[in-house]
Amino acid sequence: xxxxxxxxxxxxxxxxxxxxxxxxxxxxxxxxxxxxxxxxxxxxxxxxxxxxxxxxxxxxxxxxxxxxxxxxxxxxxxxxxxxxxxxxxxxxxxxxxxxxxxxxxxxxxxxxxxxxxxxxxxxxxxxxxxxxxxxxxxxxxxxxxxxxxxxxxxxxxxxxxxxxxxx
Amino acid sequence: xxxxxxxxxxxxxxxxxxxxxxxxxxxxxxxxxxxxxxxxxxxxxxxxxxxxxxxxxxxxxxxxxxxxxxxxxxxxxxxxxxxxxxxxxxxxxxxxxxxxxxxxxxxxxxxxxxxxxxxxxxxxxxxxxxxxxxxxxxxxxxxxxxxxxxxxxxxxxxxxxxxxxxxxxxxxxxxxxxxxxxxxxxxxxxxxxxxxxxxxxxxxxxxxxxxxxxxxxxxxxxxxxxxxxxxxxxxxxxxxxxxxxxxxxxxxxxxxxxxxxxxxxxxxxxxxxxxxxxxxxxxxxxxxxxxxxxxxxxxxxxxxxxxxxxxxxxxxxxxxxxxxxxxxxxxxxxxxxxxxxxxxxxxxxxxxxxxxxxxxxxxxxxxxxxxxxxxxxxxxxxxxxxxxxxxxxxxxxxxxxxxxxxxxxxxxxxxxxxxxxxxx
Numbered sequence: 001x002x003x004x005x006x007x008x009x010x011x012x013x014x015x016x017x018x019x020x021x022x023x024x025x026x027x028x029x030x031x032x033x034x035x036x037x038x039x040x041x042x043x044x045x046x047x048x049x050x051x052x053x054x055x056x057x058x059x060x061x062x063x064x065x066x067x068x069x070x071x072x073x074x075x076x077x078x079x080x081x082x083x084x085x086x087x088x089x090x091x092x093x094x095x096x097x098x099x100x101x102x103x104x105x106x107x108x109x110x111x112x113x114x115x116x117x118x119x120x121x122x123x124x125x126x127x128x129x130x131x132x133x134x135x136x137x138x139x140x141x142x143x144x145x146x147x148x149x150x151x152x153x154x155x156x157x158x159x160x161x162x163x164x165x166x167x
Numbered sequence: 168x169x170x171x172x173x174x175x176x177x178x179x180x181x182x183x184x185x186x187x188x189x190x191x192x193x194x195x196x197x198x199x200x201x202x203x204x205x206x207x208x209x210x211x212x213x214x215x216x217x218x219x220x221x222x223x224x225x226x227x228x229x230x231x232x233x234x235x236x237x238x239x240x241x242x243x244x245x246x247x248x249x250x251x252x253x254x255x256x257x258x259x260x261x262x263x264x265x266x267x268x269x270x271x272x273x274x275x276x277x278x279x280x281x282x283x284x285x286x287x288x289x290x291x292x293x294x295x296x297x298x299x300x301x302x303x304x305x306x307x308x309x310x311x312x313x314x315x316x317x318x319x320x321x322x323x324x325x326x327x328x329x330x331x332x333x334x335x336x337x338x339x340x341x342x343x344x345x346x347x348x349x350x351x352x353x354x355x356x357x358x359x360x361x362x363x364x365x366x367x368x369x370x371x372x373x374x375x376x377x378x379x380x381x382x383x384x385x386x387x388x389x390x391x392x393x394x395x396x397x398x399x400x401x402x403x404x405x406x407x408x409x410x411x412x413x414x415x416x417x418x419x420x421x422x423x424x425x426x427x428x429x430x431x432x433x434x435x436x437x438x439x440x441x442x443x444x445x446x447x448x449x450x451x452x453x454x455x456x457x458x459x460x461x462x463x464x465x466x467x468x469x470x471x472x473x474x475x476x477x478x479x480x481x482x483x484x485x486x487x488x489x490x491x492x493x494x495x496x497x498x499x500x501x502x503x504x505x506x507x508x509x510x511x512x513x514x515x516x517x518x519x520x521x522x523x524x525x526x527x528x529x530x531x532x533x534x535x536x537x538x539x540x541x542x543x544x545x546x547x548x549x550x551x552x553x554x555x556x557x558x559x560x561x562x563x564x565x566x567x568x569x570x571x572x573x574x575x576x577x578x579x580x581x582x583x584x585x586x587x588x589x590x591x
Contacts, residue, residue, distance in 0.1 A: 047532060049364035051271060058519055061364030061507040064532035065522065073400065073527075077393040077534055084390065085537035124371075157531055158369035158502055164537035 007138050008104035016111055016136065017099050019143045024094035027166055032075040035166070040137060040146045043068050047150045047167065050157055063163055064150075074166070085164040090121035092165055096132070108146065109136045115150075117167050119160070126160040128167055129153045177207040179587030183580045184557075190564035192577050193557040196550045199373035204587075205498040211586050212478050213238040217320070217327040217340050219480040219492045220244050220255055224324060224360040224511070230274045230289050234258065236502070237328055239494055242316060243268040244326060247290040248276050253321060255328045256291055256313040267313065278313070287313050323352050324359060331591070343416030347474050351484050353459065354433050354467045355510035361490065366505040368531040372543040374479065374495040377503065378579055380539050381481040381491065382423050382473045384409050384570040385562065390542055394534045395428070397527065402438035403428050411470065411570040413563075419477030419582025421575035427471050429486040429528070432521040433510070434468040439527070440520045447517065475575070477582055482508075487525035499547050505530060 026035040047064040048055035057065035102110030111134040135147040232245035260280035267278040279286040286295030291313035318329040320337035411425025430437025434452035455464035481491040491505040563572025
């Protein structure tokens with residue numbers, strides 16, 4: 001993929017919001033193969049532990065630390081009928097708000113947003129609340145995600161049990 | 168025998184029924200659902216066992232502390248600033264009750280109750296009472312220090328507490344589990360350390376289902392198909408399967424010791440670790456052979472161990488080492504806490520491989536643990552359906568227990584049965 005450096009400074013918040021809403025829609029509709037296409041080949045998807053939000057996945061225990069290969073494996077798993085926790089799939093609703101753009105640097109644009117992800121399955125309701133920290137880049141097709149770090153505001157994951165869905 | 172759903176017995180011997188001649192072992196499903204049994208477990212099991220509090224490496228410096236719910240009671244573990252000793256205190260002011268340690272972890276020389284500002288030092292001594300001239304007979308501060316838990320002992324860094332002052336000492340309690348703890352600790356060259364980051368998750372299922380699941384070799388290939396497919400896609404040879412033995416370690420403890428397809432950071436290479444890691448992992452293995460001889464080194468490097476320390480501590484030395492404890496919040500609710508243990512002086516690239524290996528299988532975002540949670544909640548839902556009164560735990564009875572048998576679960580259930588029958 002060719003990254004178009006130097007063009008991130010002109011990206012508008014409306015453009016970023018449209019992009020994040022698109023990602024949310026793909027996740028809500030379980031179109032996970034299309035969701036993967038939003039990510040660069042060197043992408044990372046990380047969820048730190050609830051008691052260590054600044055955790056470094058190279059040293060500390062986190063909840064999820066996926067590179068592209070593991071994101072693909074996660075999608076393949078969730079698409080199968082053998083990811084028992086998510087078969088049948090939950091109804092999920094990703095709500096993205098408070099989108100703020102940081103200062104573009106070297107072709108990368110840092111973006112933070114607040115989120116609530118609702119998950120409904122088998123009569124049970126759970127929710128995840130927290131902050132998204134993205135690093136966005138642009139290629140010839142459009143915006144792409146190089147990094148997504150999901151910091152939960154939950155003090156423990158207990159009410160939600162697990163993070164078998166993609167946040 | 169018939170047990171009605173409305174008035175279940177809490178007597179262990181009526182709930183866990185074993186017939187060695189018929190190779191039959193049954194557990195009544197009310198053990199997983201009845202509020203009366205849950206209440207009795209708090210009194211008979213959790214109040215009379217050694218319970219895991221934490222690891223000394225979590226509080227390396229004087230004044231370091233962590234809060235821990237142990238047996239359903241909020242406690243905190245602190246390293247005394249003067250003595251350097253580890254203390255476990257009930258988290259309550261001796262004056263009128265408010266908690267004195269109000270953050271989950273940190274470092275402090277004193278713990279001050281914010282309500283009336285009584286102040287305790289990190290050894291638990293009461294060192295400050297505002298306006299103490301109001302106590303006309305003089306206040307005896309020495310009698311009003313923080314309450315230590317009835318018993319506290321550490322085994323090579325693993326800190327346990329008990330609410331029973333008359334319980335046997337920890338080493339006696341650990342029985343055969345001690346040797347298996349040693350294998351984990353020696354595999355880290357004696358310097359085992361809990362790293363930062365805690366996985367605090369939960370499930371809507373009975374805690375004993377997680378006891379069974381944590382040491383269950385039988386479910387691996389059926390429940391965790393997607394994990395094995397992931398390993399296969401990386402080039403892992405799955406033909407070895409899960410093969411080994413299970414052992415009753417005494418006092419309700421049990422272990423499953425086996426070979427499996429996945430790699431071990433110390434010290435069995437697999438494709439997930441990458442070709443570049445091969446020589447290093449072989450060197451780690453050679454070190455073990457030199458230190459412990461070929462036989463013990465082979466156990467440490469090649470074999471996996473899922474161990475239960477009765478009643479609610481699991482130490483799994485598998486694709487990584489996880490320390491997991493859990494506590495019921497009710498008959499159908501369990502709070503689970505898991506940490507990762509590593510050798511203290513591990514090289515950064517070895518640590519990274521260990522973390523990768525841990526996260527792909529283990530934890531609430533892994534490729535396997537969520538499906539375990541689903542299985543256990545599914546059992547709980549199945550119990551509610553009724554129509555079937557007993558679980559069958561007889562697999563492998565009458566033969567030398569293999570890794571896919573259920574002898575290790577029977578070891579747990581026998582001790583549970585005895586404790587629920589009044590054994591201490």
